[in-house]
Amino acid sequence: MSILSKMLKKKHQRRQSDNYRQILDPLKPDDLPIDRDVQMNIKHLQEEMGNSSDLVIRQIKIGQIGGALAYIDGLVDGKGISDYILESFTETKQISEESDLFQFVMDKIVAVGSIRTIRNWNALFDALLSGCTVIFLNGYSKALSGETRGGDRRPIQEPSQQLSIRGPKDAFNETLRTNTALIRRRIKSPNLWVETMKIGTITQTDVAILYVKGIANEEIIQEVRDRLHRINIDSIIDSGYVEQSIEDQTFTSFPTTYHTERPDVVASQLVEGRIAIVVDGSPFVLTVPAVFVQFFQAPDDYYSRFDLSTGIRVLRIIAFFIALIGPSLYIAATTFHQEMIPTTLAIAIAAQRENVPFPAFVEALVMEVTFEILREAGLRLPRAVGQAVSIVGALVIGQAAVQANIVSPMMVIVVSITAIANFSTPVFAMAISVRLLRFVLMALAAFTGFYGIMIGLMIMAIHLCSLRSFGVPYMAPLAPFNTENQQDVFIRFPIWAFKNRPQFISKGNTVRTGSNQKPAPPSQNVKESQNSEGKKS
Amino acid sequence: MKNLFACVLLLLSTVTLLSGCWDQQELTDLAFVMAMGVDKGKKEKFDVSLQVVVPASVASGQNGGGGQGSPVIVYKSSGNNLTEASRRAAKQIPRSIYYAHTKIFVISEELAKDGILDLLDALDRDAVFRTTTFVTIAKGGRAEDFIATLTNLDKIPVQKFIKTLQATERMLGENIKVSIDDILANLIDPGKEPVISAFRLTGNSKKGTTPQSVVTTKPPALVTADGLAVFKGGKLAGWLTGNEAKGAVWVMKKMQGTDINFNWEGKKDAVSTIPFISKTKISLVTKNGKPSMNVLIETSFKLSEINVPYEVTNSMSMDVIEKKTAEQIKKDVERSIHKAQSLKADIFGFGDYVHRVNPNIWKKMKGDWNAQFAKMEIHVKVDAHYRSAGKRNNPFWNDLKQ
């Protein structure tokens, strides 16, 4: 592993020495100021954008002075432009001579919420390309940009990945502003701070950091800022790009940042002191720091009552282990530790395997790989064909393979249980890492049985304990163990018992609940008075 | 340096991993030995017979082709010790012999008389063989026939033995499960001698070994539980049968359930009671430096059958039943104690008890404990408590037309 990392490091160094950045970055030549002449500006604009057909430029006149209005078609709210900008331009007949025209346009004519003055081209392109309308006026070496973002976007829909039975039904979409709004709607506190920056030398993607000031740990916020500022790649297409650029450890199959498409999850994590990273163009919001146990907490755990949630969470942890070591236990038990299997079952499995030509490991590998292929294919196929694949898969795996004596029925059961157990992990990133590790453990089991599995689990535990997410130990609050933060690990305490925020994340301000929050029936006095009132009436 | 580290680590892991699989065995490469029988050999010391299960004939379903052919095969071999015999059996068996699922170890009566000590170390030491395996004695026959007998209740004959053993232990209280561990523990203990449950083969043993015997409703050969074998010095010293065995089980604190029958006004075995909870206490009394043992048995019983007119609802009259039951139990226990004393074999572990309670006396008696045991006074007291009479009050006999 370390050889690989060294090679990567070397390559990285070479790139930097080549002035790689300049070649990739045609947008930032020298930062020119805006010309006084509108026609020159228009020409410059068209040249810079190569006469792109979605660039709309419209000449206008205010009184005697010429001007121009530019925007990118599709990024803007067309109705807004015509109602609040164009219409007021055409309707304005009289201009008070004494006042500055530019100021007049800004104050009186352009009737949109946010309006800014721009003096150079870089800022102008930033505004234009993110959906603002730019207004040039003859004789002014500056331009106006009015906020007219709009165009077609996906509406807020139900989450497609992280479903819940009882929770809220809205999910993030691809628009940064909508997403931050969804979060802010849930935390109506001035302490919810949003910092925005642009990342990606070509894509110029907006990335916002959200945190609750006073709860989130300042050191971690600074660390997040630093890591985001350090990103120097050409494009950020999805939050996955950001995730991979800021995580603590690349060589691990475990996710060290959490991602979700549910605003309620983000809101609850912000209140716990975590930091959210919203990336424009991605419906998945990242939250850091992430710890291992977090990946077993589903939103529904908090919306239903604590006893049920606890039971389901324990079930989920069991399922995690089944998904991880199911097939390897089968291999180990049938090829190394036959004495472990109850006699009748051992004989039954032996009978089933009588005609199967492969060793158990190969049999398991064949089935697992087949299943993974089916699953991957099912994911990529158009919806209409998907069903056909699942039918074929069921027939091939369930019936034909067994009848053709390629696999034993027992193996089919093992693989199916493993697959189903795998789906119960609430976060896909954790589920997929289990899929990968399963194969490693299967190989270990085939070589040395239970001892191999245990060595594998041991190494996995060491690895997990050595991981950190933004400085926070990944296995917290289990290792290092923290008694006060066990209320949300294996047992989900009642909501009123969530007395503290996780101390490994937010230092200082950790008190969550007021005193005496336990709900109780009305006290004796109240009851008696009610009873007596009832009698009177 | 870091690269070197990684390389060495990688190399070591691959080498160790690639060279693995020494202990690996596929299920289909194993011959599951379900039962092992040892007879006195003709030429060599032991004749060993192994009952090996045929998985395909046992499992029913699409793959097994269920039930065609015999579910088990018995292989025979011989040798001067168990390892030799077992390894020689490999000549006939196409798979590697696997003892981890062996449920029963059968010793023939003939061999038991000569001594069983030579068998035990192999079983105790082997990493695969379980020392919790039951041991039984094939009374009046060869262990080989015992192992070859098929049954029609369970596909694997061994399951039948186990169930018979458990059922009689629970219902009749005439035998107890004895494992290799128990035998060894009792053999080396100077204050206790081992007993082993005995089974007897009834019917035609030749016919009982063919698969056809499974399809009949009246099996030609049956294996039935038949009392306890008493060992002394590793050799079979005698038998406890029927009520004697019951008595011994009482004293050994292993009684789970049994039936007590006694005569009533000349009618033989007219009343039957079933004790269901029992407790046995042993205590040591020393009088003038002469130790004697007290055995106190407390039990609760239900009335199971009463074939005479009787006032069951009257508590005074039930006291009589209590007394009768206690007497009957006491008779069984005393008979078994006398039998053990006449065999000079302390199967009850009285010596052990003396050792625990009074190590000083034990030091003096340890040398010839069995002789001391034989002449020791042992007092038995039984308290039987009546608990319930089942679904009815007085029996129909009370109202029967005269």
Place this chain on the structure above:
Amino acid sequence: MEKAKISARQLFVLVVLFEMGSAILVGYPVKLKQDAWIAILLGMAGGILLFLVYYRLFLFYPNLPLTSYVQFIMGKWIGRFIGFFYIIYFAYLAARVLRDFGELLTATVYTQTPLFFLMALLILTIIYALHKGFEVLARVGELYFGVVYFIAIGGFFLLIFSGLIHLENLRPILENGLMPIFKSVLTQNLTFPFGEMVVFTMVLPYLNKPEKVKKVCISGIILSGINFTIACVINIATLGTGLFIRSPYPLLSTVSKIELANFIERLDVLFMLYLIIAGFIKVAVFTYAAIIGTTDLFQFQDHKKLTLPIGLFILLTAMMIAKNYAEHIEEGLRVVPIYVHWPFQIIIPLILLGVAYFRNRHNQQEAVSIK
């Protein structure tokens, strides 16, 4: 020294797992028969006294490991000499425990697999963990503490429900008087496992709250001692003295006797799980002490470079210390306690304490400057 800080809880967990470690597998004084557990309790009491010696030394030099302060106490060259032998001692003990562990696996489950291979897998895991640093080891310990207790409590209940525990096997108590027990305590139970706390002199400076050392370590010794005693009592009660004496690994024999509801049986795997965790922690702590001692004595910059060579050295030593199991056990019971454990666990620390006491009385200045 590595720049690591561990919490009091983590140190406690390490002490408990380390002390129970291989002792619970092979450390029973079986010759004492039903009185074995008394010897363990007495050994624990002695172990606490011994630890007070180590603790007093630690108080003189709270920021230094044994291999460093021995140079201050005995002078540079003699101190280095002694320090070097301590490193060899720790490495040897790591190898011994590793061998115990390997022998157990080859004797029970992996009868055909070479010893070297089984030990190599474990030592590779340990090298990986130590490469990640002591903090990671402490965290792994915390994680496994829960697992170990889960297994132990589960196993305990299974034993009870199987009706296997016959407490009458423990009688008569003190049948042969106290002398054999005292003899066993001095030759075996004091030094193994309780005297092995000497290895913690190497890691005590890591604790983030030095004032808690005494409380944490002594409660750790007591808890592990009690667990060990309970395990011993259960083993005797389940196996009876005969089988207890005959079993090289009484706990394994006990676990394999569990039979419940006709299908919960043959639970050797539970035992193996414990075995691997315990073996891992114990070998890892010894190996770490050897590594950090070497780093300290020979002025290496980074202990990580030493994990692989010392790990492999321990693996090879484990292969070579004995021809077979009998020789290994004989060394462990006759030679090592008296000729190796006694000097390193008791005699040298006592001498060190004496010298340190006089030096610090005459020369307060030195002690202050080191602090």
